[in-house]
Amino acid sequence: MKKRLFVHVGTEKTGTTSIQDFIAGHKKQLKRQGLTFLEAGTESNHHYWLAKALGFRFAPKPVDEEKESRALSECRAFMDKHPEDDLLLTSEHFDFNPNPENIKRFVDFFEDYEVTVVLFLRDQISYCQSLYAEHIKWGGLLDFSEFIKRTAKQSRYAYLSKYQCWDQHVKKVVVVDYNAARGNLIEFFLDSIGIEDDISRSSNVSFNSNTTPSMEFLSVVRLLNNGVRKSERRQFYLDLLKLVINKHPDLLDRKPFFIPLKFKDLFEKEIENNRK
Numbered sequence: 001m002k003k004r005l006f007v008h009v010g011t012e013k014t015g016t017t018s019i020q021d022f023i024a025g026h027k028k029q030l031k032r033q034g035l036t037f038l039e040a041g042t043e044s045n046h047h048y049w050l051a052k053a054l055g056f057r058f059a060p061k062p063v064d065e066e067k068e069s070r071a072l073s074e075c076r077a078f079m080d081k082h083p084e085d086d087l088l089l090t091s092e093h094f095d096f097n098p099n100p101e102n103i104k105r106f107v108d109f110f111e112d113y114e115v116t117v118v119l120f121l122r123d124q125i126s127y128c129q130s131l132y133a134e135h136i137k138w139g140g141l142l143d144f145s146e147f148i149k150r151t152a153k154q155s156r157y158a159y160l161s162k163y164q165c166w167d168q169h170v171k172k173v174v175v176v177d178y179n180a181a182r183g184n185l186i187e188f189f190l191d192s193i194g195i196e197d198d199i200s201r202s203s204n205v206s207f208n209s210n211t212t213p214s215m216e217f218l219s220v221v222r223l224l225n226n227g228v229r230k231s232e233r234r235q236f237y238l239d240l241l242k243l244v245i246n247k248h249p250d251l252l253d254r255k256p257f258f259i260p261l262k263f264k265d266l267f268e269k270e271i272e273n274n275r276k
Contacts, residue, residue, distance in 0.1 A: 003086050005113035006035065006193045009166075010092030013130040014120035014178040015185045020045040020090050022186050029199045036085040040078045041071035050075055051093035054109060055102035058154055072109070079112075087113065088193065095119075097154065098162055103169045115170040118192045122178035124157040124270050129257055131156065133212040136221050139233025143222065144215070145260050152266055160273040213252045217244070 010016050023030065024045040027037045041050030051057075053068035062068050079087070087110075094106075107115060132147050142150065155161065167173045174192045181188035190199060221237060228236045244251050259267055 002112060002114045003084070005087045005089070005110050005115045006118060007094060007115060008088075008090035008118045008120075008189070008193075009098075010095040011120060011122075011127070012092045012095065013127055013134070014092075014122050015182070016046070016090070016092045016120070018185055019189050022189075023088065023090060026199055030088065030195065033195050033199070034086055035088050035193065035195065036082055038075060038078055038087045038089050040074035046091040046093075047071075047089050048091055048093055050089070051091045051096065054105050056094050056096045056098065056106075058097050075109075095162070098165050100165060100169070103165060107169050116172045116174060116193070117166045117170050118174045118176065118189070119163065119166070120176045120178045120181070121159050121274075123274075124159070124267055125257070125259060128157065128259070128267075129215070130212050133218055136218045136225070137234070137237050139225055139228075139230055139237070141222060141225055144219075145262070148260065148263050148266075152263070157267065157270045158273075159270065160276055213241075215257060217251050 008016075008019060023037060030037065038047065038050075041047050041053065043049060049064075049067050049071035052063045053071045057063065128148060128151070131151060132144055135142060135147055140147070151157070163173055163175065176188050176192055186199075190196070221240065224236070224240075225233050
């Protein structure tokens with residue numbers, strides 16, 4: 001009989017950091033309920049290097065060949081050391097360009113396990129805005145239309161096709177509506193992997209709210225980024241944000257948000273696919 005493997009795939013901007021921090025702080029409790037966190041191929045509480053090693057990336061070249069190779073060997077060694085354990089993985093990077101090739105590579109790597117994928121999804125419009133905010137916060141220079149064009153080319157909003165791709169290769173795909181789960185994120189996650197929620201009730205972990213600033217504020221930051229060295233843009237953003245919070249918090253107020261008209265059909269199509 002095969003062992004079980006649960007992989008929390010993200011997506012980005014659906015409370016992944018909160019879930020990963022919760023897992024990191026409750027490994028012993030999860031272990032007592034029969035689920036072992038795979039202690040290899042990780043960075044910042046998630047399986048970043050394992051995801052890259054298995055090909056979940058948008059660029060064709062490895063991020064770091066040495067670290068990716070080490071992630072694979074350390075993961076194999078961990079599995080050999082815990083041959084009877086059901087395993088838990090988490091990284092939103094498993095949602096970076098999922099395709100038949102890298103998903104098959106994932107399944108082959110974990111051939112001794114029945115794989116269940118947990119996929120948190122939010123409505124594409126707020127997801128798009130939140131992704132764009134991250135682009136600007138980390139020093140990006142693309143305007144909103146250019147950013148949508150790039151991320152759409154990466155199939156970031158094509159939830160149905162990503163679901164179908166995983167569903168064709170693994171035992172089960174569990175989809176969680178992020179908008180419905182926001183107030184009880186950890187409880188929804190534990191339920192998706194079949195764990196009783198006694199852990200969450202005894203937890204002090206709170207939902208990590210990461211507010212998306214207004215599009216007007218992001219547009220100003222993008223223009224200012226052009227005059228700041230790339231290595232200094234992240235700190236520049238943090239300093240500017242602190243100043244605005246203290247002096248002009250009204251500049252961060254989110255206003256009604258609109259997708260550029262030329263992308264209206266794209267988002268309407270994907271939102272319709274959500275029902276499927």
